[in-house]
Amino acid sequence: xxLKARIFSSNSRHFDCLTESGDIVQATSLxxxxxxxxxxxxxRVTLAAGGDEQWTIMEVAPRxxxxxxxxxxxxxxxxxxxNVDAVMIxxxxxxxxxxRGLVDRYLVRxxxxxxxxxxxxxxxxxxxxxxxxxxxxxxxxHLGVTCFEVSAEDSKYKPRFLKSGFKELHKQLKNNTVILxxxxxxxxxxxxxxxxxxxxxxxxxxxxxxxxxxHTTTWAELVDCREFTLVDSPGVRSMSLADVxxxxxxxxxxxxxxxxxxxxxxxCTHEENSKGCYFNGLKKEDHENLVVLSRLESYKRIRDEVxxxxxxxx
Ligand SMILES: Nc1nc2c(ncn2[C@@H]2O[C@H](COP(=O)(O)OP(=O)(O)O)[C@@H](O)[C@H]2O)c(=O)[nH]1
Ligand SMILES: [Mg+2]
Ligand SMILES: [Zn+2]
Numbered sequence: 159x160x161l162k163a164r165i166f167s168s169n170s171r172h173f174d175c176l177t178e179s180g181d182i183v184q185a186t187s188l189x190x191x192x193x194x195x196x197x198x199x200x201x202r203v204t205l206a207a208g209g210d211e212q213w214t215i216m217e218v219a220p221r222x223x224x225x226x227x228x229x230x231x232x233x234x235x236x237x238x239x240x241n242v243d244a245v246m247i248x249x250x251x252x253x254x255x256x257x258r259g260l261v262d263r264y265l266v267r268x269x270x271x272x273x274x275x276x277x278x279x280x281x282x283x284x285x286x287x288x289x290x291x292x293x294x295x296x297x298x299x300h301l302g303v304t305c306f307e308v309s310a311e312d313s314k315y316k317p318r319f320l321k322s323g324f325k326e327l328h329k330q331l332k333n334n335t336v337i338l339x340x341x342x343x344x345x346x347x348x349x350x351x352x353x354x355x356x357x358x359x360x361x362x363x364x365x366x367x368x369x370x371x372x373h374t375t376t377w378a379e380l381v382d383c384r385e386f387t388l389v390d391s392p393g394v395r396s397m398s399l400a401d402v403x404x405x406x407x408x409x410x411x412x413x414x415x416x417x418x419x420x421x422x423x424x425x426c427t428h429e430e431n432s433k434g435c436y437f438n439g440l441k442k443e444d445h446e447n448l449v450v451l452s453r454l455e456s457y458k459r460i461r462d463e464v465x466x467x468x469x470x471x472x
């Protein structure tokens with residue numbers, strides 16, 4: 159007898175799998191699969207009964223996506239989770255303060271993983287115009303990012319500035335697997351509790367803060383939130399982009415990359431004194447240019463930061 163299932167958590171060579179009928183079963187894997195595919199949470203597998211309620215993973219389905227970190231030193235990557243549908247970035251109206259640069263950092267990850275991003279403005283019940291939410295939403299919408307205006311404290315909160323609120327977010331998440339990114343305190347736990355109908359508590363807290371070690375950065379498990387599935391992996395929320403190369407950073411800013419071909423020199427660094435730089439010619443008064451220039455600023459900050467990281471630290 160065989161079963162289709164999904165890996166929800168793993169502990170060395172033991173896997174907890176959620177079957178299509180909703181049961182959690184324990185499984186081990188055929189050695190050749192462990193070697194070849196390196197099983198991770200989110201993988202969809204075929205199980206064969208082995209007696210004693212023990213199941214064996216016989217097969218892994220091809221992945222639609224992978225959440226990973228590069229390990230430049232070893233010219234490889236560490237895969238953390240598989241078959242994720244979207245990146246859910248959470249920011250908030252206040253405490254902690256909204257940081258545009260951080261959103262752009264998270265978007266680098268989404269791009270690197272090849273995933274669409276949702277940007278959630280939380281704690282909007284507290285919003286007092288600390289930043290221009292419409293502009294912030296607009297500047298990422300041309301990258302295909304969908305924005306939501308919510309209050310995790312009040313699922314009935316009606317969006318005042320954006321089109322989509324809690325209801326639309328809930329609908330968008332349905333049957334999807336998402337990974338949460340966002341600073342500590344923005345309301346990720348509260349939001350998940352609210353979105354899951356009240357009975358899911360994120361236990362991970364903010365383990366990511368403890369250390370930068372391999373273990374904390376790759377720890378992950380799936381959480382069944384009824385209508386959607388969440389990848390809980392505090393480590394990937396880390397802001398460090400040390401594993402991304404300078405070339406990759408540019409590729410992860412497709413809007414900037416596309417315009418930078420208009421610079422006179424192909425190695426233009428887009429500084430104020432760069433000759434023939436396309437961006438220097440843009441009038442700061444034009445609304446449209448504000449978006450481009452603010453994205454350029456984020457790109458340059460990350461590029462400069464990444465270029466300063468010595469090889470041995472990557
Ligand atoms: N007023 C208000 N407070 C919120 C909202 N969402 C979360 N909080 C509060 O913000 C604090 C941090 O929330 P938490 O979910 O732990 O954030 P996390 O660190 O991202 O998981 C808690 O005290 C929450 O009660 C919201 O939408 N409105
Ligand atoms: Mg939390
Ligand atoms: Zn330039």
